[in-house]
Amino acid sequence: MEKGQSIKRHNVADTSKKAYKEIIAEGLPENERILVMSILRQNGPMNSRELTIIAKKERTNITRAIHELIKLGAAEIHHKDKCPITDRTVNYYVSVENQNGKYECNLISK
Numbered sequence: 838m839e840k841g842q843s844i845k846r847h848n849v850a851d852t853s854k855k856a857y858k859e860i861i862a863e864g865l866p867e868n869e870r871i872l873v874m875s876i877l878r879q880n881g882p883m884n885s886r887e888l889t890i891i892a893k894k895e896r897t898n899i900t901r902a903i904h905e906l907i908k909l910g911a912a913e914i915h916h917k918d919k920c921p922i923t924d925r926t927v928n929y930y931v932s933v934e935n936q937n938g939k940y941e942c943n944l945i946s947k
Contacts, residue, residue: 884918
């Protein structure tokens with residue numbers, strides 16, 4: 838870059854909006870909800886940090902997916918306990934299934 842040449846800067850809000858639209862178009866939030874449900878079904882009560890380790894995703898994404906699943910009625914807080922990793926009291930989550938052991942709610946939030 839030559840002296841005196843400025844770098845074109847983007848408004849953070851604009852780039853964030855663009856990234857969000859791309860993420861939605863790729864179906865990432867739905868895929869993360871499905872992944873979290875699958876892990877909870879296979880492993881029973883887990884906290885968000887444990888889910889993050891198994892899913893190999895960022896904790897913020899996993900936490901968002903958990904809260905969306907709770908709003909959809911697909912997951913719920915099972916209990917609070919000490920996290921074996923952080924030694925802090927945290928929520929443990931489980932999937933919510935019907936009497937036949939199947940989950941019937943649409944995972945796509947409205």
